[in-house]
Structure formats: C-alpha cells, structure tokens
Amino acid sequence: MEKKSFSCVGYPVPRVDALDKVLGKAIYSEDISFPDMLYGRVLRAGVPHAVIEEIDTREAEAMKGVVCVLTSKDIPGVNRYGIAFQDQYALAEDKVRYIGDPVALVAAESEEIAKDAVKAIRVKYRPLPVITSPREALAEGAPKIHEKGNLLMHTKIRKGDIRKGFDQAYVVVENTYRTHVVDHAYIETESGVGMLDRQGNLVIWSSNQCPFRDRRQVAKVLGMKENRIRVIRATTGGAFGGKDDITVEIHIGLLVQATKRPVRLVLDREESFSSQTKRHAIEIWTRWGATREGKLCAMEGDVYGDKGAYAGLGAFVIKKCGIHLSGPYYIPNIRVDSYSVYTNNIMGSAMRGFGVTQAAVAHEAQMDELAKRLKINPLTFRLMNALDNGLSTATGQVFWEGVGIKATLEKLREVVLNDPHLRSYWEDLG
Template identity: 40%
Template sequence: MGTTGLPTNITQGSRTKGGIGESTLRPDGTLKVTGEFAYSSDMWHEDMLWGQILRSTVAHAEIVSIDTGEALATPGVYAVMTYDDLPTDVRNYGLEIQDTPVLAHGKVRHHGEPVAIVAADHPETARRAAAKIKVEYRELPVITDEASATAPDAILVHENRTDHHIGHVPHPNIVHRQPIIRGDVAKARERADVIVEGEYVFGMQDQAFLGPESGLAVPAEDGGVDLYVATQWLHSDLRQIAPVLGLPGDKVRMTLAGVGGAFGGREDLSMQIHACLLALRTGKPVKIVYNRFESFFGHVHRHPAKLHYEHGATKDGRLTHLKARIVLDGGAYASASPAVVGNASSLGAGPYVIDDVDIEAIALYTNNPPCGAMRGFGAVQACFAYEAQMDKLAARLGMDPVEFRRINAMSQGTALPTGQVVDSPAPVAELLRRVKAMPMPPEQQWLAAGEAADVRELPGGLSNTTHGEGVVRGVGYAVGIKNVGFSEGFDDYSTARVRMEVVGGEPVATVHTAMAEVGQGGITVHAQIARTELGVTQVTINPADTRVGSAGSTSASRQTYVTGGAVKNACELVREKVLELGRRKFGTYHPAWATAELLLESGKVVTDAGEVLADLVDVLGDEAVEVEEEWRHRPTEPFDLRTGQGFGHVQYSFAAHRAVVEVDTELGLVKVVELACAQDVGKALNPLSVLGQIQGGTTQGLGIAVMEEIIVDPKTAKVRNPSFTDYLIPTILDTPTIPVDVLELADEHAPYGLRGIGEAPTLSSTPAVLAAIRAATGLELNRTPVRPEHLTGTA
C-alpha cells in the first residue's frame, strides 16, 4: 500500500511529550479502524422519525403540479413538505450566491434536485411515501456545455440573476469570469522559438467520501432546534439554515457529529435544512441518512473543465509566454464556482516564471450536476493542462522534462502573473531534483528476462487478462502550486477557547473550537499545540459546535494554519495570565516559581521538570484561566476584475511527483507501480499525519488519472453512474508504493513556520501518471481520466 515508515528528514520530537514535531497517535484512530467510531449516521434518539427526500427524475423542466395526497395518507407518515410549505420568505441558500432553492419551485434545474420531503416513523415508510408523491413535469431543453450556455438564444438557467457577479460576465449563464493579464503576450510570442498548443478535457469527479450525508435534528423547548451533523463548516451552515427556518442564530445550535470524510463535498448544505424543517413541523427528532445512490446527487462534485493552453519557449528552454482559456462547468447552482474560477486563473500558469501571461477562466451555469469544492479546488484542472504542456515543450526542444521544468521553476521572490511576489520558500527546483533522485522501483523480473509474471503485479491484476505480453513501462514527472487558506480578500479567521485548570491534582488544558474534524487529524494537532505552549500533559478537546466562535471551513489546507494559529494564540494568552497569577501569589523571588516562569516564558516547559507542573498546580489552585481568541492571517485582496492583479493568496504549497507505470498496450490496462513525492511542509507538526495526508492526496490524484469520472448524458444531463459499482475509486490493490521526501522550509508568516499540505499532492500526482502513460505508449492523451479505449484506439 505504500511507504509506511516516516521520512527520515522530518524533524522529530519536541521538549514536551506529545507536543509539536512528534508523531502523536490520533485518539479516534483505533475506534475507526475497528468499526466502533460513532458517525453521524449512527445517531439515535427516542421517538425519532426518519426523513426522506424526493428528487427530480429530469434535469430541466417546469413543475406543472405536485400531488402529495397519497403520501400524506400513508400510515406512519407525519409530514410531507414542498416549497409552498416553507415557513419564511427566505427559501434559497448558498455559500456565496443564494441561488439554491431549499425545495424546487416552478422548475427543476438538474437531475436529482430536491422537490419534496417526508417524515415517517420508519425509513422504509418514508421512502415508500416519497415514491407516492406525483410530480408532473414539462421538460425543457438542457444546457450542457459552453456552446449551448452562451448561444444568443440560450435558455437562461437562472432567469432573474441579481448577484454581484452579473455586472462583469459577458452572459447570464456565466457564473464568474476572471482574467489574469500581465505583460504583452503578442510581443512575447514573437520571441518564441517553439510554440505548443493543447486542448485538454478534465472529467467530473466525486469526493467519494465513505460516510454518506446524514444528521439528526432535535426540536427544543425554546422553539429552536439542535442539529447534529457531519459537515465541514458549522458556522457557514448556521448562516444559511437559520434564515430559512425563521429563527435567530442562537436558536439553531449545531454540533459536529462523526464525519466519514469530506474533501469539499460537505462545504455545501445537503440534508441540514430538510431535517430541521421536518423536526420543527412534527415536533419530533428527525434523522436523515442518504444512501450511496442519493449521495451522488446530494452534494456538489469537482468541476469538469475544458482548457486551451498555448506556451512558447526559446531554444535554451526559457518560457516566453502563456495564453490560456479555462472553462469550468459549474452546473445548475453557483456553490463555490466563483472561488474555483479565482484559483484556476490565478494558479493557471503553474509554479513557473512566465513574464507575459494572458489567462481567462470562466464557470458556466448549466443543467449538469452542481459543482463546487473538491480537494485541489480549481488548481487540479489547471495543473493537468500546464504540466502536459511542459512535457510537450521539452520534447520539442529535445530537453529532459525535469531539467526543462527546473530551468523555469519559480522561487522565493518570484512575481506571479497576478503581480504578487512570493515571500516564503518556493523550492520548486529542489523538489524536482529530489523526486528525480529517489531510487527507482526495480524492473519486474519478467520484464527484464521474459519470465512468467505473477498476475497480481500486472496491469489488470487478478482479472488475469495478461501474462505480460505487450506490457511497457513509462516514467513521468509533474509539479504543482496550490494556495493555502481562503483568498481574494475573504476575512479568513478562526476562534479558539482555551482553559487551564487543576483537575485531580494535575494541570489540565481544555481546547474548544468549531473546527470540523473530517479525518485530517486536527484534534491531534490542537492537543499537541496546547502541550507545547502550556507545558501540560493532559489536554481535553471539546466537541466542535456553534457555542464557540467560527473556525472556518475544513478546506483549503487551512485548518492547521488558521485554527492551529488560533489555538496557539489563545494558549499564549492563557500562559501570560498564569504567569501573572503566579507573580501575584509567589512574588518575583520565589526560586521554584522563578524556574517555572522562565520555562513558561520561553515556551520550553519539559515533562521531566516535575517541579514546574507542581508549581502550576499551586498557582492555579481552585481557579481556572480561560481565553477565547480570534486569529487571522495577514489580509489578502480581491483580484482586479480586468487584469487579475492583486495579493490574492496568503500562502502557497508545492509538491512534485514521479510516476512509474506499466501499460498493457494491447488491452489498454494501466498499473501504477510507484508514485514518489517530494513536498515542502514548512514544519511537520505531526510527521505521521503529514505522511498520511501526502499519501492520501496522491492516491486521490491517481484515481483522477485513470479511474474516477461521473458520466453525465450530454443529451439529457442525467447522471449515468451514481454508484461505486460504476464510479470506480482506487482500492488497496490499485494503490502503489508512495515513497515521500519531505522538506521543512519555514514560512516566517505562519505559526511554527508550517505550510498547508493536504491539497498539493492531489495536483501533481494526476499529470505525473498521465506523463508516464504517454511515455509508455507514445500517445498524446489530453483527457483525464484515461480509459482503456483511449490507449487502444477504440474510443
């Protein structure tokens, strides 16, 4: 399954046991691997009802009528609600643009859109009652691509747009447009000795998290509701839910339930409002759990994209210019499309020095499934295209593809096409050097000597489709750049509440944030920070809920940076209060306290200094010290809507991959043998978690390269493969060895010098695999994922 040992070059340990720099085990790890962890779908409440959603069977249609009579008459049914039953005039929601109806009104805009909701005393009763609701549709033509979306006579997906993007887009069916213009591409083109162009197609992916959407809404005596839910951002959910319910924010109390993965798919609402509506209507707790089929319709996906790239270079391998156009399909509702456009455009040149750039990125409104956040967030699609271009240029110039990239690699001090100067380490050339220098996996014996092969090691694996005939090995490289944190002037902050007190004769720290733990290990890191900053051994992490200030979304590789920064800041303030308390109690001449004070002030409290912890007990006594503090990273600014100039991103992360693949050129089957990665993480707060993040992101990139795609019928806009039977994701048998080389080059602007790491490996792993397949087959392969028919000429 890949490398299991830690990279030897990661800084190990801290002077506080279980503090930053140590591979502290996750408290939820054993429960998860043994199947004992309680996820949101496992929740139960006495007298609980079950909710069910009726979804549209067509992608674009007028709703002529809805008849709920038979459903309401079903024994065991407590409520059936449609758009007309909603309690307030606020009936839409959305992350940025409130264009998504809670329940369809007047028309449906995509396959699987919620039309009605049912509450019943048994899940099967709810399902059967929903099936009895009669909806008459009058189908409309579907908008499925740029041509149909922007034609002069195109039907508008949203007839009465009023959002703030409408003023700068050339057509109402374009959600957002962002150009990035720097220098003079026309003049730079004249200096190029070689020019290459490419048209690239990037398929739609699903986040494929293991735990389907689920939650439990419990009506409260004060007229409010308590919602226990799997999500990525509690306070964003609250902001969208409360107005629809007609309740003040303090009467919608949200608690994070166990989350079975997210990857962006839980940033948008799914069942949250529906469960609350049914709970308030019936006066009973209501639980909603999607099945896997429904989950494919119940959350946004990764934007499919069409990308046109033109690069030029001189004979000595220097890039002269870039002209690119990126078209993202946002589907029926906006979700995070504007921000994805900003990322795709501003990062569309990749980690290279290019002085003359003209990039345009747009997102479309169509009748395809809504698309929004997914790991990599616009940068993945761009990386696939610009890395293919780098290989094309290197081939035209007769240069080694890694050396060509290194010649053009950006570094600290490089000005990006947005005009922003990168003011932290950007070791792109070094990452490429390191990943190329890593030992190559050995040639298979049967490849070298023509011997019989173990079918488990062959493309196709246990399907026993080949015994090595026509199998060719290829090697490919790629590198990518990803922003960290929210961008473009967003007020990106997080809140942490830290309390220090004596419990059972021992000093204990309690950390409370609203951070969504979605599997990334944030709760472990928060405990490590508290141990390091406060010198205590015992740290309690309170459940995440809306009783503490917002922690922002668990996305954009931001949580360790921003919420970790908030925990660190709050701990420092608690420490100052404890010091002041000690000074008041002991004075400045107490020798033992003087030792503790010195260690605390320097942040070097050590576990073998027992007298220090004893002093803390004496100082605190029956008192407790508590601080709730917000923490913000330095501000960013919106990109200029005409030129794309601006300090748009607070931090950048970089990863490079080398892929080794074996391809059966006769059958079109691919086996990825190895995906080696080199990545700069700034500071590895938990080396074991760092390794897991890099290997997990790499594996997800592998899935994008050769397996994962939601197939949407271009004529009907219906999803054709909403199941894990037909939507394939990598299994343990598909996952290659993933050796990792980690750099720790501190970013002076970040807490502990850390750098967000979770998304960068998802970028470069995909184009590295494609490059290796190209090297093995000689085919151009400008589409992902690669299917067997693309390799055998039968597509």
C-alpha cells in the same frame, strides 16, 4: 547552529481519533438516535430541466405512518441559500434545474414508509431544453437556466505583454484539455439527525465541514434566529470538500420544525451520486511559448468550468483553475480568461485541490511537450523555469521566502539518479 528540538515535528504522532475509529466506538451522525424519532426522505426531480406545473402530495399524506409532507409553499423563511451566491432553493419552486433538485420532503415513522411516500408524490413537469456543456450554455440564444443568465463569473488574469511574449517564442505548443466530473465517494454519505431541545432550540448533528456557515443558511430558510440553532459536526466519515456546502441540514431543520419531533435523514449512495456536489468538469484551451534556450516566455488560456445548476463554491474553484494554469513556473507574460458557467448538470463545488488539480493536467502536459520539442530533459526543463524566491506568479504576487519547488525537483532528481531502474528511464528522456 544549534539544532532545534521539537516535541512533534519529526516524530510519529498518534491520531487523536484513531483508536475510537478502529474499535468502532466513533459516533457518526447516523449512529445518533432519539425516542420517537422520525425518518426523512427527499423527493428529487429526476429530470434535468423542467417547469413544475403541479405537485400532488395527497396520496403520500394519506399513507399510514406518514407524519408530514413538505413542499416549497411550506417553507417559513426565505427559500434561497448558498455559500457565496444565494441561487439554490431548499425545495424547488417554479422549476427544476438538474436531476437532483429537491422537490418535496417526507417525514415518516420508518425509513420504508418514507421511501414509499416519496414514490407516491405526483409531480407534473413541462420539459425545458437541457444544456449539458458550458459552450452550449454560452451560445447565443441559449435557454437561461437562471434569470440572470448562464454566466456566473468571468475572471481575467493579465501579466506583462502577451503579444511580445509570443514574439520571443522559438517553440509554441497549443492544446485543449478536458477533465471529467469526479465524485468524492466518501465512505459515509451525507447524513444527519435533528431535534428540539428543552428550550425549543433546534439542534442538528450532521456530517459537515462548516457548522457555523451551515447554521447561518439553516436559519435563513427556517426563518429562525441563529442563536436558536446549533449545528454540531459529528464524527465525519470523509468529506474532501464535498460537505463544504449544505447537504441535509436545511431539510432536517424543516422536518423537525414541522413535526416537533427528532428526525434522521441519510442519503443512500445513489442519491449522493445524483444530487450532491462534484469536482468540476473543465475544458482548458491553452498556448505556451518558450525561447530556444528553454525559458518560458508566454502563456495564454481559456478555462470553461461546468458549474452545474448552482454556484456553491464553484466560481472560486474555476477562478483558481485559471490562476494556477501557469503552474509552479515563472512566466513573464500571461493572459487567462476563466468562465464559470451554469448547466443542467449536477452541481460542481469544492473538492481537494480546489481547481488546481484540473489546471495541473494542462500545465504539466504542456511542459512535457515543450521539453520534447526543445530536446531538453523534462525535469531539467522544469528546474529551468520553476518559481523561486523573488519571482512573480501569474497574478503578480511575489514570494520572498518559502518557495520550495526547486528543492523538491532537485530531491526528485537525486532519487531518480540513485535508482538504476529510474535512472534508465531518466536517460531515455534525454
């Protein structure tokens, strides 16, 4: 068979943006400025769950250099947004649901004045009970974070006959795993700048991942037609899923719309940590069974995902966690229930791996323990149970080509056996 010749595959290809970044020529949203530009700042709740009884902005509005102060009553459009579920408020109305909830916006002649003005805003809160875990949120009589309740989504995975599957098991391993919140910690925090062009159209440059989706949400809150708004993705200093949701775009739009002047808004690191989306903390209970010969025969699990105060893309992340709880292995009998649950924690949403990362913690630990109980080398055990062309996944989907887990594991074994240090470790595993 004639070997194919490629122009890119198999060859080093320089990144198109590498030189500008190395030389410091790349233009990030924070680098963009305009004459007569204002500086935006957001007042965050600072409390995890409370009714807003009063917002007093008079002192901030009276400060020299403050151009405008906005609260929810100043929003011209619909004060709701969200990618899949419109459960977020551009500015909090009746209550706050986590410490990072935005309560008011300030635009001022300098960053220092904007910071001082935010501190001058007085908010009177009536504290509400705080829910910090999905289990607590689902308990009978738990306070409701949203009117519809604390359960955002329940996803079921069913395959085969779970009872018969466990009847075939020679070894059963049952464990609970808990993963923690992880911040994306990109070098560039959430930032952007906006202005009105000569035709009165709103133009926003920001560090984002989905400009067209952001535009749709900005338009709804500002009460504008989408064709009067441009959201431009500036050079982005890291995102990893964390800028999939709206970050600063709506707030910039509101301030530009109110002042008719360019506005820059940049979150500092503390604000980014305390208000922006994270990788979900997830609790996974799971039970796996294998035959005496080392074949997986059954798996069940319950996945409780901490959504935090709002949905974002989180329901689908937690759904994915449940779908992938069986890992890259063929298991004929599966039962998984995944629960996406509101709490008063910081919102969880997209991050690299999209739920599969948390699932891997559980399924790989389960595989190691099963292999140990069965006295089978853990890599051999994985090869015995790896998915292959023609086998079905947890959802019943069958891949007829392109399943590469066995080839990957075989290559790993080859590398291990050819390295004296790794080979010794391999032999110790049995």
